[in-house]
Amino acid sequence: MTKSQSLFERAVQRIPGGVNSPVRAYGSVDETPRFIDRADGCQIYDVDGNAYVDYIDSWGPMILGHNHPLIREAVVKASEKGLSFGCATEREVEMAEFICERIPHVEMIRMVNSGTEAVMSALRLARGFTGKSKIIKFAGCYHGHTDSMLVSAGSGVMTSGVPDSAGVPEGCTRDTMTAVYNDLKSVKALFESAPGEVAAVIVEPVAANMGVVLPDKDFLKGLRTLCDENKALLIFDEVITGFRLAFGGAAAYFGITPDLVTYGKIIGAGMPVGAYGGKKEIMDMIAPAGPVYQAGTLSGNPIAMAAGLAQLTYLYEHPEVYTHLTEKGQLLFGGMQDLLKKNGLPWQLNHIASLGSLFFTDQPVRDYTSAKTSDTAKFSDYFVGMLRKGIHLAPSQFEAMFLSEAHTEDVIGETLEKAGQVLLSL
Numbered sequence: 001m002t003k004s005q006s007l008f009e010r011a012v013q014r015i016p017g018g019v020n021s022p023v024r025a026y027g028s029v030d031e032t033p034r035f036i037d038r039a040d041g042c043q044i045y046d047v048d049g050n051a052y053v054d055y056i057d058s059w060g061p062m063i064l065g066h067n068h069p070l071i072r073e074a075v076v077k078a079s080e081k082g083l084s085f086g087c088a089t090e091r092e093v094e095m096a097e098f099i100c101e102r103i104p105h106v107e108m109i110r111m112v113n114s115g116t117e118a119v120m121s122a123l124r125l126a127r128g129f130t131g132k133s134k135i136i137k138f139a140g141c142y143h144g145h146t147d148s149m150l151v152s153a154g155s156g157v158m159t160s161g162v163p164d165s166a167g168v169p170e171g172c173t174r175d176t177m178t179a180v181y182n183d184l185k186s187v188k189a190l191f192e193s194a195p196g197e198v199a200a201v202i203v204e205p206v207a208a209n210m211g212v213v214l215p216d217k218d219f220l221k222g223l224r225t226l227c228d229e230n231k232a233l234l235i236f237d238e239v240i241t242g243f244r245l246a247f248g249g250a251a252a253y254f255g256i257t258p259d260l261v262t263y264g265k266i267i268g269a270g271m272p273v274g275a276y277g278g279k280k281e282i283m284d285m286i287a288p289a290g291p292v293y294q295a296g297t298l299s300g301n302p303i304a305m306a307a308g309l310a311q312l313t314y315l316y317e318h319p320e321v322y323t324h325l326t327e328k329g330q331l332l333f334g335g336m337q338d339l340l341k342k343n344g345l346p347w348q349l350n351h352i353a354s355l356g357s358l359f360f361t362d363q364p365v366r367d368y369t370s371a372k373t374s375d376t377a378k379f380s381d382y383f384v385g386m387l388r389k390g391i392h393l394a395p396s397q398f399e400a401m402f403l404s405e406a407h408t409e410d411v412i413g414e415t416l417e418k419a420g421q422v423l424l425s426l
C-alpha cells in the first residue's frame, strides 16, 4: 500500500470524502488521490517520493511556479511580525492601491478569503446597489459554492454529477436565472422574462469550469450591451482569468469593462485571498461606508497580502511573463493538437494563453451541453496514463490545464512525448 493510499484511508474517516475540496478526491478518475508533500517550480512531489510535472498549479495561483523564492521570502519576512491582528495594516492599503492604480475599472477593492466569498459579496453588492434581486449566470460556469450560484454549476458540481447541491433551499436559487454560454439570445430572453428585475449578469469571461470554453467573438460585448440596456451590472468572475490572461485579466485581454470584478487564486499567490472591486460609486455601498454588509476575520491578512503583493508586483514589473505564457501555451496546446490530428480519437482542444482543456468528443465545445458530450471514461484513462508517466493533470474532464512561468520548453516537450504515448494507448 502506498502512503497516499494509507493517508486516504485515514482521511475518509475524519474528513468528508477524505478531502477538503471535492475535486481533490479524484472522484471522476480511476486512481487513488495523490497526497502531495512538497512542490518546486513546475514539479510536485507526493508523499511516496514520486515526482510529477504539475498542470494544476493549485488551480491557478502558482502562475510563477511553486515555491518561488520571492514569494516565500515575502511570507517568511511578514510572518516574523505576527500572523494576524484583526486591525487595519499598511500592507492592505498598499495592496488596494497597487491594484486600483493599475486596473482602470477597479476604483475600489475589498479583500476577502476566497473566490466564493468574493462572488457572494459581489452579488449582494449588486443587489444592494440596484435594488433588484434577479441574477443571471451561465450553465457550466462555476462561481464558488455560495448557495445562489449552485445552479447548473461547473467544476466539482459537474464532476460529481450533482446538478444542484442538496441543502440549498429553493428560496436561495429562486432569483438565479441560468442562460446558455455563448448564446446572447438566451440572455436577452431572461431579461425580457423579468423586466426591470435583473441586478446583474455574472460570467466567467473565459469559462474554465466546464473545461475551458472560449467566449464567441461578440459574446462579452453583447453582455455589456444587454446589461446597459437593462440597467443591470456586469460582473466578470476573474478568479481564474484575473492576472492570468493579462495583468488586467480578461477585461484587458478582450477590451470589455465590467462593473464589478471578482478575483482569487493569483491575487493570493497560494495564500487564501479573494477580492471584489469596481467603480467607487458601487463599492461605497459596502459596510462600513454603506448599507451592504460584508466582513471577515482574516480578510486582508498581512501574510496573505505580502504573498499576493509580491506576486502581483513581479507580474506587473515583468510583463514578459505574459508573452512567455502565451508561447508556452502555443507550444503545449499546439503540440497536443498535432498529436491528436494523427491519433484518430474524437477530440476538441480549447485553449487561450496559459489555459487549456482536452475534450474527448467530436463536437465543438462551446457551452455546458456540448461539454457534457465528452467521453469522461476516456478522459479518466488519459488522466491515469499521464499520471503514471509523471504528468499531473486536473483529475476531471471539466477543469483546465494551467501553465506557469516555471514550465520550460524541455518540460513541455517531455509532456508532449508522454501525451503521444498515452493517447496511442487509448
Ligand code: KE4
Binding pocket: 021, 022, 023, 024, 059, 114, 115, 116, 117, 119, 142, 143, 144, 145, 155, 156, 204, 208, 209, 237, 238, 239, 240, 264, 265, 274, 399
Ligand atoms: P474558491 O472559493 O475555491 O477560492 O473560488 C471559487 C471560484 C470562483 N470562481 C471561479 C471562476 C472559480 O474557478 C472558482 C474555483 N475554482 C475551482 C477550480 N475549478 C477551485 C478548485 C476547487 O474547488 O477545489
